[in-house]
Amino acid sequence: MKTLLIFFALLPLLAYGQDTTAVAPGDTTIYNFADEVARFPSPCERYDTTAAAKWQCAQNYLLEYIYQRALYPAEAREQGISGTAVVAFIVERNGLVNRPEILRDPGGGLGFSALRSVIGMQREVLWRPAFKDGEPVRYRVVLPIRFRLEEPKPYVIIDRDTVYTELTKGASFIGNGGDLVGYLDEKITYPDIEQDSCATGQLDMQLIVKPDGLVSVNDIIDYNDLGIEFTTKAIDAATGSFGQWIAAEYEGRKVSSAYDVSFTFAPTDPGCQYIIENYNEALTTMQEAQLLVRDSTSLDAGLEKMNRAIELFPRDGRFRVLRGQALLDNNRLAEACTDLTLAKEIALIDWYDSVLPLICREEREE
Structure with missing residues (x-):
């Protein structure tokens, strides 16, 4: 049965971790505790509340960030692997994220998926640093990320x-x-x-x-x-x-x-009767072709029939999808790219949006 996946990013605790960010002269201690812990950037900073309240609010934005990036790996999904991956990183005094690492990996690529979301923060996110005695300090964060497979709702x-x-x-x-x-x-x-x-x-x-x-x-x-x-x-x-x-x-x-x-x-115009006859012929031809392309021994004959139907109606999105799928199933990617791209243009279908960049890559590279 298909499953839905849910991510839960738990609250940051403590951490340590290979420097990739230069630290200015000063206190280079990596703290596990601070007067104010490091906070994920968010609109919460504008609120006139306590540091603890701002931190709690910022966790929602951290959860959203992680949820969008920590994708459930296909390997883990296929093997039914779930669990909590734990990643660690340092928030430097300038707010940059440094030294991300995996502390716990349930397997199936879950640990690497969690790590990638943190690596993204090195390029995209500037944290509010931790403070101790009124000065920004280096702070260790441990971030448990829970991956859970659930049965889909009805x-x-x-x-x-x-x-x-x-x-x-x-x-x-x-x-x-x-x-x-x-x-x-x-x-x-x-x-x-x-x-x-x-x-x-x-x-x-x-x-x-x-x-x-x-x-x-x-x-x-x-x-x-x-x-x-x-x-x-x-x-x-x-x-x-x-x-x-x-x-x-x-x-x-x-x-x-x-x-x-x-x-x-x-x-209903009598002058259009030939169009109706051609359309019925194309429909019958395409139906016959669908049966033939299912068998590799009759694939070529099936594609020939599909070609005939499309010659009659070259801008029929359904015909383009049927031939494009047959070509895709037989690894004829450049031809499939042409059909499926045109089907999207004609009928605005989005079924192949996730794979079009992949199957069309071969055509672009030629």
Whole structure:
């Protein structure tokens, strides 16, 4: 089962640690205790409170900093390793962070992940130094960082609405005899615009069906860049189905849930008939291709069919995603880069944002 990860940065205690920062002449003692301990920089310094209160407030900002940088390593996640990594560093008299080191490593790369967050502070953060007898002093900090794997919650928060992803009973459409496809086909109409462009294509939409039967739209993917007139028609048809749903259930109570639907728009102008025929041909060809690319022995034949579909509709974002994924699966990165980048441009999908810089690197370097 997939897991969510939570980080807890505990309060700094004491520390020691290979100098990388020059220390001006003066007291070079590294203190474990001070009249005022070193504090992570934060707006808390502006408050008219005690040093102890400012320190306590600054811990929240330190936690946020660590949380954003101490990523849970894949090795630890795959092996189910959790625990507390402990890193140490010195806050110099000038506020710079020096001599970061790992004091305790639970394994799986957790210690190094914690250490990287502290190394980042050497370049990015200027602490308020510790003070002893009214003078800034070198101060040792020990920072325990707890890594914990948790089972995911059965829901996600979308626009402040709790949408359940684990269901004991899914949402069901009861209008039109339970035929949602027929209902949408009846309700959807081609926009009242000039049809000389013969705009044809598909919209995918994710609906949120709420416990009271209301329907809202969470996300729309316009694979063919049809435009606002088409998305408005789709939204009206989908949200107009309110009151014709039985909400999903989780452990005996009705809850909000997501439901995916698709809309296909085809012009009614007789002069666009050839476009509709080409589009249906492309859809059939792409469906056949998807079966072929799953087997390495028929990969080339499958890609040839995908090429044919894309020749007919070169700016179909869905076709580009399907071919791009097939190319990516077979390590043809430069070609995959082209398809997936264009799919993002056309349909504004963000599914590949995290890997595009990697798969497109080969193309940039050539």
